Amino acid sequence: MSNDTHRRHDGEFHWQDVEVLAYKQSGEAPFKDVTRQVLFEDPDLGCQWRYFEVAPGGHTTLERHQHVHAVMVVRGHGRALVGAHIHELANHDLVKVPALTWHQFRAPDDQPLGFLCLVNAERDRPQLPQAEDLEELRADAATAEFIRV
């Protein structure tokens, strides 16, 4: 039975009545092989709860914004750039992305990385790095290798 109260997981990180969406609304932001599913969105809830899946070898957009991200890995493992640090992420690890902090998630080459991501329902639009931001990010060798741009 499917209803709004109980939505079953199919064993492969899809849920009843949850649509698999394109990751970005616009085609402007560079990313690779990412899907988005909105698990909970409710006028009575101050946050939107999403599931993102990055395919093997893929990555999310390098971006920053005023709103914070609260993240839990629930499938596979991967790496995250958050500010000046690269974090090796295992299943069920927690990541907090503070306000206005550059961040990007990458899946390993051999398996997907799936994570829950909580954001405020009302939030600002992401900012993409400009030439001077990229220059600053690339000043760190590990970051430069991670972002590959």
Place this chain on the structure above:
Amino acid sequence: MSNDTHRRHDGEFHWQDVEVLAYKQSGEAPFKDVTRQVLFEDPDLGCQWRYFEVAPGGHTTLERHQHVHAVMVVRGHGRALVGAHIHELANHDLVKVPALTWHQFRAPDDQPLGFLCLVNAERDRPQLPQAEDLEELRADAATAEFIRV
């Protein structure tokens, strides 16, 4: 390395720098073998993201409140009463508890039930069932068996 950005999971549903808390602030509400961990709580986030674990044979408080719950099972399986329906929950299933709806979660006898539960940061206090509420709930045989009070 532990920091506020990345908190590692220990493989057994405990996280770095996340305290395992008593489930209820007061001893008044009836429950059995439940722990609570606050995974994300932030002045910049409109919600609080928690992990609850119900030990084998245990159950949460039968209660209702104005604020909604957004739930995902992440450990084991169990059952949930939400309003007039009992739901069999498997790993990664989603449950939404609407406003002012009686609800209770139960673990099976042989393993724990762990779930993520999202609530608004600002929310009302739970209400416990009064005699007339229990009478109404017990009018349904399946519900009566589930709540066992």
